[in-house]
Amino acid sequence: MGGDRRSIFSGIESLARRRSALLQIIDGPNPLEVEVQRILSPTEALIGNRPTKLFGTNNYLGMTFEPEVTKAAHDAIATNGVGTTASRVASGNLPDHYELEREIAAFVGKRCAIVFSTGFQANLGAVAGLCGAGDIVVMDEECHASIYDAVMLSAARKVKFRHNDVGHLRQQLGEIQADMARVLIVVESVYSAAGDTAPLAEMARIKADFGCNLLVDEAHSLGMYGREGSGLVNELGIAGQVDVLTGTFSKSFGLMGGFAASDHPDFFCLRYSARSFMFTAALPPPVVAAIRASLGRIRAADDKRGRLWRNVEQLRHGLRARGHATPDVRSAVVPLIFEDLGECYSLWCALLDAGFYANLLMPPSTAHGACIIRFSVCSEHTADDIAALLAAIDAWSSTRQMNGKAHHDDRAYSSPIGIVVTTRGSDTAVHRPIDPPRTGVTGA
Numbered sequence: 001m002g003g004d005r006r007s008i009f010s011g012i013e014s015l016a017r018r019r020s021a022l023l024q025i026i027d028g029p030n031p032l033e034v035e036v037q038r039i040l041s042p043t044e045a046l047i048g049n050r051p052t053k054l055f056g057t058n059n060y061l062g063m064t065f066e067p068e069v070t071k072a073a074h075d076a077i078a079t080n081g082v083g084t085t086a087s088r089v090a091s092g093n094l095p096d097h098y099e100l101e102r103e104i105a106a107f108v109g110k111r112c113a114i115v116f117s118t119g120f121q122a123n124l125g126a127v128a129g130l131c132g133a134g135d136i137v138v139m140d141e142e143c144h145a146s147i148y149d150a151v152m153l154s155a156a157r158k159v160k161f162r163h164n165d166v167g168h169l170r171q172q173l174g175e176i177q178a179d180m181a182r183v184l185i186v187v188e189s190v191y192s193a194a195g196d197t198a199p200l201a202e203m204a205r206i207k208a209d210f211g212c213n214l215l216v217d218e219a220h221s222l223g224m225y226g227r228e229g230s231g232l233v234n235e236l237g238i239a240g241q242v243d244v245l246t247g248t249f250s251k252s253f254g255l256m257g258g259f260a261a262s263d264h265p266d267f268f269c270l271r272y273s274a275r276s277f278m279f280t281a282a283l284p285p286p287v288v289a290a291i292r293a294s295l296g297r298i299r300a301a302d303d304k305r306g307r308l309w310r311n312v313e314q315l316r317h318g319l320r321a322r323g324h325a326t327p328d329v330r331s332a333v334v335p336l337i338f339e340d341l342g343e344c345y346s347l348w349c350a351l352l353d354a355g356f357y358a359n360l361l362m363p364p365s366t367a368h369g370a371c372i373i374r375f376s377v378c379s380e381h382t383a384d385d386i387a388a389l390l391a392a393i394d395a396w397s398s399t400r401q402m403n404g405k406a407h408h409d410d411r412a413y414s415s416p417i418g419i420v421v422t423t424r425g426s427d428t429a430v431h432r433p434i435d436p437p438r439t440g441v442t443g444a
């Protein structure tokens with residue numbers, strides 16, 4: 001079987017070889033395959049049979065165990081069962097589907113919203129349902145994989161601009177202006193690897209200057225920014241200048257599903273051009289009911305937002321006071337950036353060992369070869385949780401200083417073996433068959 005370049009399995013065989021090689025080198029758990037035995041609360045799970053504090057989820061507002069949310073799911077199961085078994089086009093729409101669409105549209109300040117089964121599918125549906133061959137999508141190079149895939153699916157031409165670089169965006173638009181094509185700019189409001197926000201107000205001005213369209217993915221902003229958590233676009237007061245807004249229910253809402261919203265009077269008909277809406281099963285009754293309950297709670301959750309931002313400040317301040325490299329950005333994602341994967345992995349393991357789970361992001365899933373420990377802060381973390389996390393980082397730092405940084409096995413960490421299935425910034429095929437090992441950035 002192995003080694004046949006014409007086999008459709010040659011790509012994953014190559015990944016499997018890289019994975020085995022990496023597992024032989026790393027001296028500890030695989031950060032991509034952590035087994036969670038049980039989730040105990042929004043901030044705690046059993047990992048390796050030990051209670052572990054969760055600092056690596058997108059459960060920013062801790063909605064996964066919110067009593068009214070879980071009750072809504074239970075009640076909906078009792079009324080309508082657990083699944084829809086087909087798309088809404090085939091099996092019909094529950095009142096909850098339509099209600100959710102009305103509520104989410106009102107929440108983000110748009111005339112119409114369409115609910116999809118995931119945020120990934122919302123981006124596929126919005127971009128590929130609106131754009132086609134002959135159109136141009138101008139996107140931030142660090143956009144999520146769903147946006148890269150959406151552009152590919154749409155057959156539109158893809159033009160990238162440097163991350164958050166409005167000068168480069170203008171330049172790219174200037175160069176394609178003569179093409180007289182329909183142009184869609186696509187950006188995210190908060191980028192989840194480094195937690196930085198897009199200069200959306202300036203981008204909205206640019207879109208107006210060039211007479212093109214703007215789509216903003218609010219995945220990591222809804223719930224936390226703006227009045228009642230209605231997102232960064234609303235906080236900045238630019239909803240009227242954003243043509244399409246997408247989002248997900250898998251992060252601050254604590255569930256799954258996604259949506260696309262717009263003021264266009266015919267936006268409702270996107271459901272007939274978005275294949276990721278028409279040809280996939282609709283969100284199940286307990287999920288739709290729970291999203292509605294979560295939305296209601298989020299709108300009233302100034303208490304949670306207050307705690308979230310206090311927690312973010314405590315962690316960010318604690319890290320910076322200790323001289324750690326974390327960018328000065330305002331989001332619930334607090335990254336620690338390393339030049340060296342060995343250091344990064346060593347801290348990740350030490351934290352897991354001490355009962356703290358964070359995310360380890362490494363090339364090729366990160367831009368510019370960065371190695372990142374990403375902490376996601378939750379409103380339900382306590383000040384003691386964060387103090388304990390900082391103490392665990394201190395303990396790791398002092399061990400490293402005592403032993404000398406060069407203690408680690410260089411063979412392991414300078415190894416260019418990249419096995420990460422690319423999630424961001426990726427128009428590089430992860431299954432490209434016999435790729436030479438890569439060290440650098442994805443998405444070039």
Ligand SMILES: Cc1ncc(COP(=O)(O)O)c(C=O)c1O
Pocket residue numbers: 118119120121123144146188192217219220248249250256257258
């Ligand atoms: C910016 C962005 N858009 C879309 C998605 C996809 O959302 P979902 O998990 O609902 O498919 C994600 C998830 O990571 C994301 O970060």
